[in-house]
Amino acid sequence: MPSFVTIVSLPSSSSFPTNHHLWNSPIPIQPKKIPPFNTKPIKLPLLRATLSMEKETPEPHRPETFLRDSDDTTASSSSSVRARFEKMIREVQESVCSAIEGVDGGARFKEDVWSRNGGGGGISRVLQDGDVWEKAGVNVSVVYGVMPPEAYRAAKGSASDDAIDHNKLGPVPFFAAGISSVLHPKNPFAPTLHFNYRYFETDAPKDAPGAPRQWWFGGGTDLTPAYIFEDDVKHFHSIQKSACDKFDPTFYPRFKKWCDDYFYIKHRGERRGLGGIFFDDLNDYDQEMLLSFATECSNSVIPAYIPIIEKRKDLPFTDQHKAWQQLRRGRYVEFNLVYDRGTTFGLKTGGRIESILVSLPLTARWEYDHKPEEGSEEWKLLDACINPKEWI
Amino acid sequence: MPSFVTIVSLPSSSSFPTNHHLWNSPIPIQPKKIPPFNTKPIKLPLLRATLSMEKETPEPHRPETFLRDSDDTTASSSSSVRARFEKMIREVQESVCSAIEGVDGGARFKEDVWSRNGGGGGISRVLQDGDVWEKAGVNVSVVYGVMPPEAYRAAKGSASDDAIDHNKLGPVPFFAAGISSVLHPKNPFAPTLHFNYRYFETDAPKDAPGAPRQWWFGGGTDLTPAYIFEDDVKHFHSIQKSACDKFDPTFYPRFKKWCDDYFYIKHRGERRGLGGIFFDDLNDYDQEMLLSFATECSNSVIPAYIPIIEKRKDLPFTDQHKAWQQLRRGRYVEFNLVYDRGTTFGLKTGGRIESILVSLPLTARWEYDHKPEEGSEEWKLLDACINPKEWI
Numbered sequence: 001m002p003s004f005v006t007i008v009s010l011p012s013s014s015s016f017p018t019n020h021h022l023w024n025s026p027i028p029i030q031p032k033k034i035p036p037f038n039t040k041p042i043k044l045p046l047l048r049a050t051l052s053m054e055k056e057t058p059e060p061h062r063p064e065t066f067l068r069d070s071d072d073t074t075a076s077s078s079s080s081v082r083a084r085f086e087k088m089i090r091e092v093q094e095s096v097c098s099a100i101e102g103v104d105g106g107a108r109f110k111e112d113v114w115s116r117n118g119g120g121g122g123i124s125r126v127l128q129d130g131d132v133w134e135k136a137g138v139n140v141s142v143v144y145g146v147m148p149p150e151a152y153r154a155a156k157g158s159a160s161d162d163a164i165d166h167n168k169l170g171p172v173p174f175f176a177a178g179i180s181s182v183l184h185p186k187n188p189f190a191p192t193l194h195f196n197y198r199y200f201e202t203d204a205p206k207d208a209p210g211a212p213r214q215w216w217f218g219g220g221t222d223l224t225p226a227y228i229f230e231d232d233v234k235h236f237h238s239i240q241k242s243a244c245d246k247f248d249p250t251f252y253p254r255f256k257k258w259c260d261d262y263f264y265i266k267h268r269g270e271r272r273g274l275g276g277i278f279f280d281d282l283n284d285y286d287q288e289m290l291l292s293f294a295t296e297c298s299n300s301v302i303p304a305y306i307p308i309i310e311k312r313k314d315l316p317f318t319d320q321h322k323a324w325q326q327l328r329r330g331r332y333v334e335f336n337l338v339y340d341r342g343t344t345f346g347l348k349t350g351g352r353i354e355s356i357l358v359s360l361p362l363t364a365r366w367e368y369d370h371k372p373e374e375g376s377e378e379w380k381l382l383d384a385c386i387n388p389k390e391w392i
Numbered sequence: 393m394p395s396f397v398t399i400v401s402l403p404s405s406s407s408f409p410t411n412h413h414l415w416n417s418p419i420p421i422q423p424k425k426i427p428p429f430n431t432k433p434i435k436l437p438l439l440r441a442t443l444s445m446e447k448e449t450p451e452p453h454r455p456e457t458f459l460r461d462s463d464d465t466t467a468s469s470s471s472s473v474r475a476r477f478e479k480m481i482r483e484v485q486e487s488v489c490s491a492i493e494g495v496d497g498g499a500r501f502k503e504d505v506w507s508r509n510g511g512g513g514g515i516s517r518v519l520q521d522g523d524v525w526e527k528a529g530v531n532v533s534v535v536y537g538v539m540p541p542e543a544y545r546a547a548k549g550s551a552s553d554d555a556i557d558h559n560k561l562g563p564v565p566f567f568a569a570g571i572s573s574v575l576h577p578k579n580p581f582a583p584t585l586h587f588n589y590r591y592f593e594t595d596a597p598k599d600a601p602g603a604p605r606q607w608w609f610g611g612g613t614d615l616t617p618a619y620i621f622e623d624d625v626k627h628f629h630s631i632q633k634s635a636c637d638k639f640d641p642t643f644y645p646r647f648k649k650w651c652d653d654y655f656y657i658k659h660r661g662e663r664r665g666l667g668g669i670f671f672d673d674l675n676d677y678d679q680e681m682l683l684s685f686a687t688e689c690s691n692s693v694i695p696a697y698i699p700i701i702e703k704r705k706d707l708p709f710t711d712q713h714k715a716w717q718q719l720r721r722g723r724y725v726e727f728n729l730v731y732d733r734g735t736t737f738g739l740k741t742g743g744r745i746e747s748i749l750v751s752l753p754l755t756a757r758w759e760y761d762h763k764p765e766e767g768s769e770e771w772k773l774l775d776a777c778i779n780p781k782e783w784i
Contacts, residue, residue, distance in 0.1 A: 126760045135760065267739040326755070333756075337729040338739060347659040347730060360758040363718070367754065368518045368527065369746045
């Protein structure tokens, strides 16, 4: 299959890897539909960067690495951050999928591997209609692209500005890698989990002496139950806090609030779930420290989530419990299709739809003007989505 | 309850009433969130007009009319178009709801009536979990608002331009009324129907001698089956064509294509259903003729749809048929949440959520990478959504 160079827009330059779905998905674009570069004045919050990449090709086997040969691929502790990040997310994909299959006992993950001619690629894994999970997707991807100088400048901020001849700055090559996952269980007492960790790096621009490399980390883990078991939510948040506290005591409170703010369904005035942690554009710490932090967070997924599932997966439930879970699944769909930056971006730019929308639940429900009875368990969940709580 | 003046953005000035959902919904907005007027240069296709309106109040009874006292409310054939349009859509709401209840035999419509202090209001009717329909909404509304001069100028085009002192043009009062409906049956062989007809009128701007009143009609009726019965689709399109042909032989082919183009799920490369007719911003015909045309189309809903439901509502079906219907319902959700201008506009500006989202099905489904077997009945439906056909 011949590959071709394509152009896509990014949701935000400073926060390029805004969402996991971007990272799930090979991004084949019709080049004619989008102009090569955004030439309008760019403001940071509204910036839509552009990048070029090649069409994906299915692969029969997982390669050792998706990095280009020119990158350091030895993945030792002294090797490049990009190589070590790829190694980390692939290990996490393995361990999370194993843990899910182990608990599910029924279905197995189906794997799709793909690559791009110019370097990069990904592994998508989906388990559907298992004994415990109705739909579980765990994807990793590595992307090489080119961003316009405006995006680079906006993302870089004022650092070293004096040393750069901005007029000479051309398109800036970048690298991005990420893992992303959404896990929807069947039992209405077993919560949905989402996590996503990503790393972004630019090359040093050519023809612009003094312009530095840039890099960022982003990600988060959040829990979306239909019913509140306080012990579960405390356990989940405690694990997030422990992961954060190993690095910086300000991380958990900041990233907990960021999570509550991000997963907000504005037209409902409620969050899609009970939060967790979320961060983006993180580069104002030591790079090694943030790589360790992203690794710690990724490795916390299993201990944060699996014990909850073990406790709730076999609880008896009624049709009413199931219907309420389905209504909350409807909210999940609303958030992902209307607000989630990665999803809306992916849909608009022609990303691989099945990878982008694997985050949607198998089934969802919308009832007209449904209002849970005050004081009921359903009402308590809704209240906690409207008024985010401190769980620990 | 004290009412307050609010500001909302419109999706497109020339096509203000772009979609039914806008007309279903009282539109309470937080004034501080949206600047009073868009002061950026406005291009016609991207124009976001603004208007101010008051918060809605629930009413115990349906009023004789939602028109302001200052409007002509006698609703005789010689009275104002706005009065006759309101009368027409309220009659159609009555007759469609009666027909639905008659066929359903189970559930009844629940009615919500609301009004605004400054004039305008609406009647929302929803039937849920009936014997035949899982969710059926039929709403009418009347809105008084104010649009900025840019929106008026863009919508008006170049007519009478010389006579107007544009510098003196202030905000332009407008009137809009519409009926809108989405009907989702339970049986997977019985199709979903959507229809919406709307009328829009500005007052003559004050302080701008020579600036004329403007008016437009918009609307359409379209069919979304999960399985194709050619007889049904031909019957449905024939009724649409007959309604069109009574007025202009170019209407059906133009509005059939417009419908195929509008209900396009771009990220899937497919339409949500098998189309029908759709038109917007229609004002380049005699006003009386277009009022008659909108009336004819509205009155065609029952003969176009009910006979199909009568034939299909009791057909036996399997779990596989139901699952396919649910996947197509998922597409309906994707179109409405991602593309439908009225829905996306309503969600962003704080419209009454339950009225806006009554268009969503009771239940929907997303399977990873589902591909119907080539040549199957499911494949035939998908093919017709990807490659729109001429049915008559």
